[in-house]
Amino acid sequence: EAGVAQSPRYKIIEKRQSVAFWCNPISGHATLYWYQQILGQGPKLLIQFQNNGVVDDSQLPKDRFSAERLKGVDSTLKIQPAKLEDSAVYLCASSLRFAGGPKGTQYFGPGTRLLVL
Amino acid sequence: GEDVEQSLFLSVREGDSSVINCTYTDSSSTYLYWYKQEPGAGLQLLTYIFSNMDMKQDQRLTVLLNKKDKHLSLRIADTQTGDSAIYFCAEKGLGSYIPTFGRGTSLIVHP
Numbered sequence: 001e002a003g004v005a006q007s008p009r010y011k012i013i014e015k016r017q018s019v020a021f022w023c024n025p026i027s028g029h030a031t032l033y034w035y036q037q038i039l040g041q042g043p044k045l046l047i048q049f050q051n052n053g054v055v056d057d058s059q060l061p062k063d064r065f066s067a068e069r070l071k072g073v074d075s076t077l078k079i080q081p082a083k084l085e086d087s088a089v090y091l092c093a094s095s096l097r098f099a100g101g102p103k104g105t106q107y108f109g110p111g112t113r114l115l116v117l
Numbered sequence: 118g119e120d121v122e123q124s125l126f127l128s129v130r131e132g133d134s135s136v137i138n139c140t141y142t143d144s145s146s147t148y149l150y151w152y153k154q155e156p157g158a159g160l161q162l163l164t165y166i167f168s169n170m171d172m173k174q175d176q177r178l179t180v181l182l183n184k185k186d187k188h189l190s191l192r193i194a195d196t197q198t199g200d201s202a203i204y205f206c207a208e209k210g211l212g213s214y215i216p217t218f219g220r221g222t223s224l225i226v227h228p
Binding site: 004006033040041042043044045048056091093098099101102104105106107108109110111113 | 121147148150152157158159160161162165205207209214215216218219220221
């Protein structure tokens with residue numbers, strides 16, 4: 001079974017530029033998550049989708065971050081304009097469904113490493 | 118909010134056992150997870166335990182849960198250099214579908 005795919009793996013941009021990340025979840029997984037992982041910390045949830053609807057985006061800095069999952073499969077996360085403090089690893093994860101039990105277990109992609117100069 | 122604490126570093130000799138500890142504050146925790154993150158990679162789910170269990174064993178991995186003390190541990194038997202990574206503890210509270218992650222423990226295995 002293919003895992004969660006993400007691209008690009010690395011991105012270096014200057015502050016105030018825009019950047020977009022792409023995620024393809026495990027086939028059949030209804031729930032998709034975007035996390036931000038700053039160096040030395042655990043992942044922090046940015047946004048969660050159930051199919052193509054947003055379940056939780058309370059931690060998403062909406063003045064600069066946006067995300068969509070138009071057809072309920074792939075998702076893109078965009079930052080516009082980027083700030084120095086956005087330098088982090090952006091992880092995408094998916095789960096079979098939005099649940100507390102095993103079916104809600106999250107599987108992570110390799111992440112996109114963003115460096116903002 | 119709820120908190121998950123881990124020590125930042127653990128150094129062990131190859132062939133010894135490693136024990137990575139985690140404490141959490143959420144008394145309603147239902148599922149507790151251990152993830153492994155190798156350099157340049159995402160988080161790989163190692164194992165999880167339901168809160169009504171005390172122990173779970175999977176090959177070289179043993180998870181112990183002390184619900185009274187809100188303490189979770191991951192024991193890796195016969196630690197190898199390939200086990201060098203960051204290990205994240207995470208927990209889900211009752212009614213919460215999003216896990217809370219610790220800051221990770223860097224396991225360093227030396228010859």
